[in-house]
Amino acid sequence: MTRPVVVGSGIAGLWASWRLASGGHPVLLLTKGALGDSASAWAQGGVAVALAPGDSPTLHAADTIAAGGGINDPEAVRILTTEGPDRIRELVALGAEFDRGPDGQLRFGLEAAHSRHRIIHADGDRTGAAMVRALIAVVQHLPTVEVREHAEVRRLSRVGGRIAGVEVVTAAAGRESRVEVIPARDVVLATGGVGQLYAVTTNPETATGDGWALADEVGAELRDLEFLQFHPTALRLRGVNPAPLVSEAVRGAGAHLVDWTGQRFTLEFDERAELAPRDVVARAVEYAVSEGGAFLDARPLADFAERFPGIHAMLARHGLDPARQLIPVAPALHYAMGGVLTDLDGRTTVPGLWAIGEVASTGVHGANRLASNSLLEGLVFADRAARALADELAAPPPAGTAPAFEPGPPDAGADAGGPATGIRAAMRAIMTGMVGLSRTEGSLEQALHDLAALEAAVPGGAWRTRHQLRVARLIARSALARRESRGGHRRIDFPPADQPRIEPEPLGLD
Ligand SMILES: Cc1cc2nc3c(=O)[nH]c(=O)nc-3n(C[C@H](O)[C@H](O)[C@H](O)COP(=O)(O)OP(=O)(O)OC[C@H]3O[C@@H](n4cnc5c(N)ncnc54)[C@H](O)[C@@H]3O)c2cc1C
Numbered sequence: 001m002t003r004p005v006v007v008g009s010g011i012a013g014l015w016a017s018w019r020l021a022s023g024g025h026p027v028l029l030l031t032k033g034a035l036g037d038s039a040s041a042w043a044q045g046g047v048a049v050a051l052a053p054g055d056s057p058t059l060h061a062a063d064t065i066a067a068g069g070g071i072n073d074p075e076a077v078r079i080l081t082t083e084g085p086d087r088i089r090e091l092v093a094l095g096a097e098f099d100r101g102p103d104g105q106l107r108f109g110l111e112a113a114h115s116r117h118r119i120i121h122a123d124g125d126r127t128g129a130a131m132v133r134a135l136i137a138v139v140q141h142l143p144t145v146e147v148r149e150h151a152e153v154r155r156l157s158r159v160g161g162r163i164a165g166v167e168v169v170t171a172a173a174g175r176e177s178r179v180e181v182i183p184a185r186d187v188v189l190a191t192g193g194v195g196q197l198y199a200v201t202t203n204p205e206t207a208t209g210d211g212w213a214l215a216d217e218v219g220a221e222l223r224d225l226e227f228l229q230f231h232p233t234a235l236r237l238r239g240v241n242p243a244p245l246v247s248e249a250v251r252g253a254g255a256h257l258v259d260w261t262g263q264r265f266t267l268e269f270d271e272r273a274e275l276a277p278r279d280v281v282a283r284a285v286e287y288a289v290s291e292g293g294a295f296l297d298a299r300p301l302a303d304f305a306e307r308f309p310g311i312h313a314m315l316a317r318h319g320l321d322p323a324r325q326l327i328p329v330a331p332a333l334h335y336a337m338g339g340v341l342t343d344l345d346g347r348t349t350v351p352g353l354w355a356i357g358e359v360a361s362t363g364v365h366g367a368n369r370l371a372s373n374s375l376l377e378g379l380v381f382a383d384r385a386a387r388a389l390a391d392e393l394a395a396p397p398p399a400g401t402a403p404a405f406e407p408g409p410p411d412a413g414a415d416a417g418g419p420a421t422g423i424r425a426a427m428r429a430i431m432t433g434m435v436g437l438s439r440t441e442g443s444l445e446q447a448l449h450d451l452a453a454l455e456a457a458v459p460g461g462a463w464r465t466r467h468q469l470r471v472a473r474l475i476a477r478s479a480l481a482r483r484e485s486r487g488g489h490r491r492i493d494f495p496p497a498d499q500p501r502i503e504p505e506p507l508g509l510d
Contacts, residue, residue, distance in 0.1 A: 012357025068366025346385025367487020
């Protein structure tokens with residue numbers, strides 16, 4: 001009962017498990033795929049951290065706030081940027097290796113909207129994989145962390161106002177899945193993002209918004225769900241899901257975006273053309289896609305294969321040769337800025353329920369995420385949540401909290417059937433078309449109407465589909481409620497204006 005359950009094995013879940021276990025607290029780590037299945041393992045660009053000579057947490061904080069559309073929580077940003085360097089030093093001590101120059105010092109890259117070189121990488125563009133690998137090795141050697149793979153949390157139990165346990169569906173190859181209810185007074189959601197709710201996404205198949213659905217079901221407050229970040233140039237090929245990124249660096253090297261007639265089109269949207277801010281380019285690409293198609297023309301880059309070996313190999317796997325062919329692209333859902341509302345130590349509004357990483361809304365990102373801040377957020381706030389949880393575990397346990405329900409029926413596979421698959425495809429089309437890069441009151445109302453119709457048609461037992469529709473509806477409702485354009489939320493009926501800073505509201509945790 002007192003053993004915390006951590007749900008998810010990305011950077012946030014792994015770090016929290018390690019921190020709790022290293023403080024002497026046994027942990028149960030549940031993850032719905034294999035231990036290494038997460039968006040964290042896919043992160044390419046790197047980690048933003050103020051460790052370079054001439055840089056400082058204050059400068060990093062200023063850049064984070066400048067990107068955030070005026071609604072970051074300055075205290076959360078201060079914590080991110082001041083505690084980040086120590087977390088990276090600890091990660092290095094745990095065995096993670098970041099790229100270094102010939103002098104043995106960390107190498108710092110520059111990314112859009114950062115005023116200093118502060119992005120560290122591992123294995124070039126395999127930063128997330130290296131970080132996750134190091135943490136998995138640590139966690140697997142800790143006898144106090146019990147890891148269960150292919151264990152998917154289906155429900156949370158809340159009794160008397162407090163979390164009391166989780167219902168877990170464990171898949172066993174070739175056998176009927178097992179369902180059990182695990183009592184727990186503390187559950188840490190580290191379930192990642194929501195990309196799979198959209199037709200084109202860079203997120204892995206595990207990113208289905210489960211944490212938002214689970215938290216909403218037990219009455220936890222969610223915030224800022226309308227703020228979503230789209231990457232402008234993901235590879236768009238029928239049946240390729242997730243969509244691989246074709247990095248901004250390719251445009252930086254001189255590749256042009258062209259429409260289906262071969263004409264450049266970004267200049268019509270912004271004088272900076274292909275190198276305008278991400279959301280501007282993404283909207284231009286979306287427009288071209290709706291008119292017939294958008295393509296990256298990298299044919300003028302004679303040294304493409306040498307400069308971008310990873311992307312070149314990825315394109316080759318899909319039968320594309322950038323020296324001869326245009327690369328079909330589309331904007332892809334990449335990152336969720338909002339999520340389950342937490343205080344600065346990961347507590348949600350439901351006692352015993354914690355949220356860390358992309359599933360959470362700590363206030364760090366505001367309306368738009370500064371590139372490479374999310375891995376750092378995962379480390380910093382997972383660490384704070386684990387420490388705060390450890391302190392609570394030292395106190396006498398709260399009274400009488402056995403889970404409120406018995407295990408439900410086994411998973412009959414209804415989500416994999418034709419009707420549920422069709423419903424999720426329709427949901428993704430609705431989200432991309434009506435709750436995507438550009439929204440209006442009309443599109444959002446239509447989306448809510450259409451999502452409700454889909455919900456009514458969900459076959460019995462298709463709980464994953466039901467969860468996803470619940471989250472889709474929450475996003476559409478939030479987007480309808482925010483009657484302005486800000487950061488990652490663009491309302492065509494409310495053009496961007498000068499936006500005053502909005503101070504964050506007090507949390508009012510019970
Ligand atoms: C292609 C790509 C490139 C990126 N590049 C960068 C970058 O360079 N720098 C950066 O800072 N950020 C980057 N990001 C964003 C960053 O990777 C994520 O925001 C971050 O890794 C999220 O970490 P997390 O631990 O919160 O979630 P994740 O890493 O997504 O992990 C979530 C975990 O929860 C599990 N899970 C989900 N639902 C359940 C359930 N119901 N039951 C049990 N387990 C469940 C999943 O299986 C998974 O293990 C990138 C993202 C993508 C997709």
